[in-house]
Amino acid sequence: MRKICDLMPMPDLLQTESLLVIQPHPDDLEIGAGATVAKLIRAGKKVSCLTVTDGAAGTYDGSVEGSELAATRKAESETAAKIIGVKDLHWLNFPDGGNLIYDEIRAAITSMIRRLKPESVLVCDPWLPYEVHTDHIRTGLAAAEAAFLANMPRFCPVDIENGLQPHAVKIVAFYYTAYPNTFIDVADTWTLKMQAIDCHVSQFSGGKAEDFKTILQARAEALAAESGAALVEAFKVLSPGHLHIFEDAWLS
Numbered sequence: 001m002r003k004i005c006d007l008m009p010m011p012d013l014l015q016t017e018s019l020l021v022i023q024p025h026p027d028d029l030e031i032g033a034g035a036t037v038a039k040l041i042r043a044g045k046k047v048s049c050l051t052v053t054d055g056a057a058g059t060y061d062g063s064v065e066g067s068e069l070a071a072t073r074k075a076e077s078e079t080a081a082k083i084i085g086v087k088d089l090h091w092l093n094f095p096d097g098g099n100l101i102y103d104e105i106r107a108a109i110t111s112m113i114r115r116l117k118p119e120s121v122l123v124c125d126p127w128l129p130y131e132v133h134t135d136h137i138r139t140g141l142a143a144a145e146a147a148f149l150a151n152m153p154r155f156c157p158v159d160i161e162n163g164l165q166p167h168a169v170k171i172v173a174f175y176y177t178a179y180p181n182t183f184i185d186v187a188d189t190w191t192l193k194m195q196a197i198d199c200h201v202s203q204f205s206g207g208k209a210e211d212f213k214t215i216l217q218a219r220a221e222a223l224a225a226e227s228g229a230a231l232v233e234a235f236k237v238l239s240p241g242h243l244h245i246f247e248d249a250w251l252s
């Protein structure tokens, strides 16, 4: 039996003209895809970022107020975005680590897709094995489903009543994936990713940033070993058509 990837062509993320990056928390873009996003921006592509939660639970220090941490993390994210080059930032401000209601975030992401009309959506992979953080699982699944359904006017019809139009996303890509099919040479923009991660001071105190960056670099070097590049970020890149009913899409 021919595989779905042979019957439906796999899209090329680097060829996209516009991209909406969706992150559960204010640092996931940089960690999961920072060097690739910087590369796309330097190639003239239009990039927007949507942050789903307020980041208010991202601390081990109980003396920090959630609202204070959320403000700090938003500022850190804005500084990091300047380094990566993302100028168009959007925030949904759902509670970090709270009871993210799937239908609500799916509707909010659908509206954003219809407003911004990106050719591609890039989000964390909700099918990452052993991922325990439900913010990541629900954000990834809601974004993928929103990208799949945003072109159907009867889906979230309130958008259409409010003057938005259905929009067809062409590429759905996933960072933090265990099933990559796209390996991007990011040697030229790796330093920007490292500098952007350094902006998230609230997340990486006491030398944790250096340890974390060492791990990220070792993985980027390992991914690059087979391709001849120096440093690689890896993604699962599919079309919306691959994201429904095909049992072998995960193998593509």
Ligand SMILES: [Zn+2]
Binding pocket: 024, 025, 028, 136
């Ligand atoms: Zn996160």
